[in-house]
Each structure stands twice: as structure tokens, then as C-alpha cells.
Amino acid sequence: MSDVTILQVVPRLETGGSEQSTVEIAAALTQAGAKALVATEAGALATALEDAGGEIIELPVASKNPLTILANARHLARIVERRNVTLLHARSRAPAWSAYLAARKTQRPFVTTYHGAYSGRSRLKTFYNSVMARGDRVIANSRFTAGLITSQYPVPPEHLHVIYRGFDVSAFDADNVAPKRLDRLREVWGISPEQRVVLQAARLTRWKGHPYTIEAARLLKDRDQLGDAVFVFAGDTQGREDYRAELQAEIDAAGLTGVVRLVGHCDDIPAAFTLADLAVVASTRAETFGRTSIESQAAGCPVIVSDVGAASENVVPQSDLDAFTGWVVPTADAHALADCLGEALTLSPQALAEIGQRARSNARERFALHDMQRATLAVYDELLGTGLAATFCPAKQL
The missing domain is CATH 3.40.50.2000 (Glycogen Phosphorylase B;)
Known part of the structure; x- marks a missing residue:
């Protein structure tokens, strides 16, 4: 699977659920023989990400400034082409817009994960939130979250996956x-x-x-x-x-x-x-x-x-x-x-x-960690036609 390169995009690598999942998926990709890139502003989990086999690409993706989001999209598109990225995976709204635009420009599959609920009290906020439902596949961290998504956005049922947060x-x-x-x-x-x-x-x-x-x-x-x-x-x-x-x-x-x-x-x-x-x-x-x-x-x-x-x-x-x-x-x-x-x-x-x-x-x-990892790799396989989930061996986890 050395020809598979997944680029995850997360605002910062601090100690939160989405950040920890980023590290865990990087570890699973490495164990499955794929390359794991992460565009982020780094943070407390940067060392853990690198120890898991991932590579950090520092970008100001936490910014909600529209001009910065557009600039990040251009940077990500260049990274996709230069590093032969096969799929982009976003876990938060601002970086998701950059990743979405880069994915569409480079014609790469785009995946999102909902780690939380987003309030949309105005049309502008609802539009801003909508990027999380624009993935070619959308991952929800619970059935409750999946229900929130489908109540607000027309995500086809076959594109929506419920994958519970895993832990040791x-x-x-x-x-x-x-x-x-x-x-x-x-x-x-x-x-x-x-x-x-x-x-x-x-x-x-x-x-x-x-x-x-x-x-x-x-x-x-x-x-x-x-x-x-x-x-x-x-x-x-x-x-x-x-x-x-x-x-x-x-x-x-x-x-x-x-x-x-x-x-x-x-x-x-x-x-x-x-x-x-x-x-x-x-x-x-x-x-x-x-x-x-x-x-x-x-x-x-x-x-x-x-x-x-x-x-x-x-x-x-x-x-x-x-x-x-x-x-x-x-x-x-x-x-x-x-x-x-x-x-x-x-x-x-x-x-x-x-x-x-x-x-x-x-x-x-x-809720086992290896089940979450394998299920996420299976979503990638669904879009790429690869066998990451089958290759993944949780027994090798550190």
C-alpha cells in the first residue's frame, strides 16, 4: 500500500478527541503500509503523531479568516499534487473548507468526520457548517450525531458511516x-x-x-x-x-x-x-x-x-x-x-x-480502538478500491 497517501487536516494537535483520532488513524495507516500526512498547526500531540509514523505539514489551518482558508486551499492543492496524495480527510470546519476546495481542484476523494454538533442559527452559519456534510463519505461518531447530520443536510444514507470513537x-x-x-x-x-x-x-x-x-x-x-x-x-x-x-x-x-x-x-x-x-x-x-x-x-x-x-x-x-x-x-x-x-x-x-x-x-x-481504526480504513478503501483495512494488523500497535 506504499502508493496510498492520506492527508488528514486538523486545526491543531492538542489533547482532544479529534486530535487523538488523527494520531490513531496515522498509526493505522502506517501499520497498513500507507503514508500518513497531517496538515495542522502542530501542538501537544505532534511528537505522538510522528512516533505513530505520521508526517506533519505545518499550515495555519485553524484560522477562520476566509482569505487564509483560500490560501490554505491553494497550499493543500500543491501538496496533493507534489506528494501524490490519494485522499483528504478533514475533522473540523475551517480546515475542511480548505481541504474540500483542494480536493475538488485536484479531483481527489474527500472525507469528513463529525466529532461534535454544530449550531446553525443563521443562513451563513448553516452554510459554513455544511462543508462537513460535503464529503464523498461522511463519518459520524454516534447514531445521535448521524441523526443531526441527516436532519440538516441531504447526505445520502450510503455515504454516511457511524464509527464510534475507539480507545484502549x-x-x-x-x-x-x-x-x-x-x-x-x-x-x-x-x-x-x-x-x-x-x-x-x-x-x-x-x-x-x-x-x-x-x-x-x-x-x-x-x-x-x-x-x-x-x-x-x-x-x-x-x-x-x-x-x-x-x-x-x-x-x-x-x-x-x-x-x-x-x-x-x-x-x-x-x-x-x-x-x-x-x-x-x-x-x-x-x-x-x-x-x-x-x-x-x-x-x-x-x-x-x-x-x-x-x-x-x-x-x-x-x-x-x-x-x-x-x-x-x-x-x-x-x-x-x-x-x-x-x-x-x-x-x-x-x-x-x-x-x-x-x-x-x-x-x-x-468501542475498541482497533475497530475504529479498521472501520475508518474501510471507508478509505470504499473510495480508493484499496485493501487497507484487510492489511491493517492491530497486534502491531505500540
Whole structure:
């Protein structure tokens, strides 16, 4: 496959989902014997990209200035011709316009990936967003995202592919989480081994729904259903100190001081979910993927998610009694969340472990990194008539 050269275009190589996917696809292309080029303004993941076998071509593709977008298109077209690029793949709107124009000028296939939802409150914004639907193939990171795309743009069903974000599920396997990592978290969080842990791993921002979890905990306390459970909010404030103070005031007013704990950033999420008995995703705004609901399952931690965005499609709901891996509750409904938590906290350790085992299998079967890589290469194959997906060997991954 040495005659295949794929040019990915991403604004910057920082630590985000689209950027990490760029690195992972570069690694897959290299393993399949193809060349992986990335036009970007570089960033924190530049070294990881090069270690994966990719080559960085620095361009100011993060700019939304129309003149810069046009200049980037001309640069990309020259790169396509000079490097014999066979396909362009864009992951964000501004660079997608440059890549789209270059692809059309050079008559190369063009692929886009939706990593998020784009609001179009004006005709101009809707037009600007439309470039992500102009790919010869369009990849959506969830069924929810695919639904948003088809509700706004006439993308033929055969051109739209749902490919879930993949990650290394083995990092969340209990066998790979040393006991000392769990002991360290217990010490930092001030939790004894006997206490049950309900974990909400999310940055401290209002739409993550922390107030509803606090109110649910208060309801459980009033019903005498709380027992020894401790609620842990693990996440950065990202400068929102006023919001953190507001949450602490709500905790204190509800008589939950010491029961609901704001522990700040957690640098060991696999250990956190391995330690937890239950996970909560209480978001009030739609997320197009919902990684937390998958990471918790990968660690064998049953999860409760609010019914908004893609999170609910990541779990097997309770309606499927023999297979369910998590609960889905109405959005912004503290009473429903309290009812669900009360039910889950009364389950025996064995029953929770059985749900957790199914959750772990669900994560492995649907969200493994190598599956995402192979599915993306298959999209390239569909347009190029190549065999990248068949050649790709995930066993060679570093």
C-alpha cells in the first residue's frame, strides 16, 4: 500500500478527541503500509503523531479568516499534487473548507468526520457548517450525531458511516490497575475500602448536571437510602471557582458535607472507575459521543446516564433485562436519578458485578480502538478500491 497517501487536516494537535483520532488513524495507516500526512498547526500531540509514523505539514489551518482558508486551499492543492496524495480527510470546519476546495481542484476523494454538533442559527452559519456534510463519505461518531447530520443536510444514507470513537479498553481492565493505584485514590479522596463510591467524573461546568446529583443524594438521605455511599465529583474547575463554591454551598445546605465530595482533577481515570461502585453521567446538554459512559463500562462499573445526546446509546438499557449494562434516566430529573440510584445501591455486590461484567464486554465489543481504526480504513478503501483495512494488523500497535 506504499502508493496510498492520506492527508488528514486538523486545526491543531492538542489533547482532544479529534486530535487523538488523527494520531490513531496515522498509526493505522502506517501499520497498513500507507503514508500518513497531517496538515495542522502542530501542538501537544505532534511528537505522538510522528512516533505513530505520521508526517506533519505545518499550515495555519485553524484560522477562520476566509482569505487564509483560500490560501490554505491553494497550499493543500500543491501538496496533493507534489506528494501524490490519494485522499483528504478533514475533522473540523475551517480546515475542511480548505481541504474540500483542494480536493475538488485536484479531483481527489474527500472525507469528513463529525466529532461534535454544530449550531446553525443563521443562513451563513448553516452554510459554513455544511462543508462537513460535503464529503464523498461522511463519518459520524454516534447514531445521535448521524441523526443531526441527516436532519440538516441531504447526505445520502450510503455515504454516511457511524464509527464510534475507539480507545484502549485494556487500560481499564481490573487486571491492569494495580491495587496501589486504588489505595492512592482512597487516600486522596478520604474513602475507606468498605464505603461504596458513586463517581461523577466530569469537569465542573453547569451543564454536566452536578446540582441534580446533589439533589438526588439529598433525596436518598431523606429516604434513609444513602447508607455508607460517598458521592465523588472528580473534575477540573477550569477556572470556574464560583461554580465550585456554589456546588459546595448546595452540598452543605443539603446536609451532605463529607458525603458529596469535590475532589478536583483525577489523573487516573481507569483506577477511579475501577474503584467506583456506580458511575453517573448527569449531563443536561447533548454530547455527540459521551466517552465517560464508555470508560466506566470498560472498567466494569455500571453507569447511570441522562437521556440526552449519545450517552444513552452507549449502554444497553434496563429494558433488556438479560443484557443491560446501565440505566437511562430523564434529563435534569433529580427524583428519577434518586430512584435509580436507590435501586442500584440496594443491589448485592454479586448483582452489580454481573452488570459490570456485561458492561465491560459491551465496551470491548463496540468501542475498541482497533475497530475504529479498521472501520475508518474501510471507508478509505470504499473510495480508493484499496485493501487497507484487510492489511491493517492491530497486534502491531505500540
